[in-house]
Amino acid sequence: MRLAKLLLLLSLNVFVVGGQNARADGLSDVQKRGILRVAVPQDFAPFGSVTPDLKLQGLDVDVAGLLAKSMGLKLELVPVSSANRIAYLQTHKADLVISTLGKNPEREKVIAFSQPYSPYNNSVFGPAAIKVSGPADLAGKTIGVARGTFQDSQLTDTAPASATIKRYEDNNGMISAYLAGQVQLVGTGDFVAVALAGKMAGNKPQMKYIIQESACYVGLLKEEPALMARVNAALTQAKKDNELNGIVQKWLNVPLPEKLAKQFE
Numbered sequence: 057m058r059l060a061k062l063l064l065l066l067s068l069n070v071f072v073v074g075g076q077n078a079r080a081d082g083l084s085d086v087q088k089r090g091i092l093r094v095a096v097p098q099d100f101a102p103f104g105s106v107t108p109d110l111k112l113q114g115l116d117v118d119v120a121g122l123l124a125k126s127m128g129l130k131l132e133l134v135p136v137s138s139a140n141r142i143a144y145l146q147t148h149k150a151d152l153v154i155s156t157l158g159k160n161p162e163r164e165k166v167i168a169f170s171q172p173y174s175p176y177n178n179s180v181f182g183p184a185a186i187k188v189s190g191p192a193d194l195a196g197k198t199i200g201v202a203r204g205t206f207q208d209s210q211l212t213d214t215a216p217a218s219a220t221i222k223r224y225e226d227n228n229g230m231i232s233a234y235l236a237g238q239v240q241l242v243g244t245g246d247f248v249a250v251a252l253a254g255k256m257a258g259n260k261p262q263m264k265y266i267i268q269e270s271a272c273y274v275g276l277l278k279e280e281p282a283l284m285a286r287v288n289a290a291l292t293q294a295k296k297d298n299e300l301n302g303i304v305q306k307w308l309n310v311p312l313p314e315k316l317a318k319q320f321e
Contacts, residue, residue, distance in 0.1 A: 083282040086151050091130045094120035095150035098135035099228045102251055102307040103156045103174075103272075106135075115307035116154045116272070119173055122299065123152070123274070126290035137226040139204040142167060145275055152287065153275035156245065158206045168278050170287045172271035172316050173294075174304055178206050181249040181261035182241035188264040194219040200230045200239035207243030210267050234261070243267065247308050271316055292320045 086092050096116045097104030104114035112133050124131035134150045141155045145167060156176060159169045180188060180199065188194060191214040199215065201208040203223040211221055222239050224230040231252060233239045242249070242261060253260040274287055294300035301312040 081282060082151060082277060082280040083286055086127070086129060086283070091132050092120075092124045092127060092152070093132045093134055093150045094124070095134045095136040095141050095144045095153040095155055096120055097138075097141075097155045097227075099137065099226045100156060100245075100248060102247060103245075104135075115174060115303060116156065118303045118307070119274075119300075120152070120154045122294055122303070123154075123287060123290050126293070127286060138202045139225055142275065145277060151276075151283070154272075155275075156272050157275045158270045159273050160206065160209070162209075163275075166278070168276045168280065168284060170274035170276065170284065171291055171319055172273055173291055173300060174272040175308070175310070175313050175316060176270045176272045177246045178210065178243065178267040178270055179246050179249070180211075180241055180243050180264040180267060182264055183260070184262055186240055186264075188241065190265055191215055193264075194241070197241055198222060198239045199241045199243055200224060200233045201243045202227045202230050205243075206270065207267060211243050214267075288320070295320070 096112060097114065098106055098112060100114075102114055103116045104112060107113055112135065117133065120133060121131055134144060136144050136153070136155055138155070141153050141157065142163070144150045145153050158176065180194070182188060186197070188197070194211075195216040195218045198220045199211060200222050201211060201224070203225055208221070208223060215221060222233065224233060227244070227248070230242055230244070234242050235256075241264070246263065249261050249263065276284055276287065291300065295312070295317050301317065304310065304312045
């Protein structure tokens with residue numbers, strides 16, 4: 057009886073460890089499947105948006121294509137919002153997240169990050185008539201953000217108690233609220249706001265202050281060393297041969313910053 061129980065416990069341990077190892081070998085999984093599933097933004101031009109013929113385009117979409125090509129895999133794009141992008145990774149609906157994903161300590165507790173692939177500053181924007189030069193000036197103001205973004209967490213931490221932060225499920229909702237006058241200011245990425253300003257006849261958003269200088273990273277599940285190494289190798293090569301710089305130039309109209317171009321992991 058004791059021997060039978062011991063054998064049962066050993067078999068269960070092998071099963072658990074084996075299951076964990078299988079889940080941890082993301083590179084093997086995608087290679088067997090032949091398809092790389094990448095979560096990308098669908099409402100955040102120029103990083104990701106939907107064309108009139110319902111195709112996804114943008115910087116993040118091009119980076120997803122770069123990685124799939126480097127890995128010799130077919131690409132499957134998985135449209136996500138800022139609020140659900142990490143959940144899609146955690147529930148195995150995507151193998152990677154390439155969706156203007158910034159790195160912070162809270163996120164590092166639940167997912168892993170590649171080396172950076174694009175610049176991305178977070179700032180507060182609003183019309184010229186509203187004078188704001190720092191968090192203290194947000195007192196009594198209404199600010200729109202996309203739920204679950206860096207801007208959401210940073211403004212929540214730094215805005216005065218009298219400020220009202222309105223959270224929207226995606227960036228389209230936030231932009232619509234700004235256009236309709238439902239919020240006075242927005243917290244978003246610099247390049248997104250600049251692109252938005254170019255499409256507006258009036259009430260153009262101007263940068264008030266930089267919340268944080270940041271960068272975009274590829275998000276992966278934790279304990280995926282093989283997949284992480286493959287992603288970083290592809291990004292390193294794309295930096296060295298200037299392919300990544302070409303993608304950044306195409307969508308952001310600025311070169312890949314030197315400090316990011318030389319940052320390899």
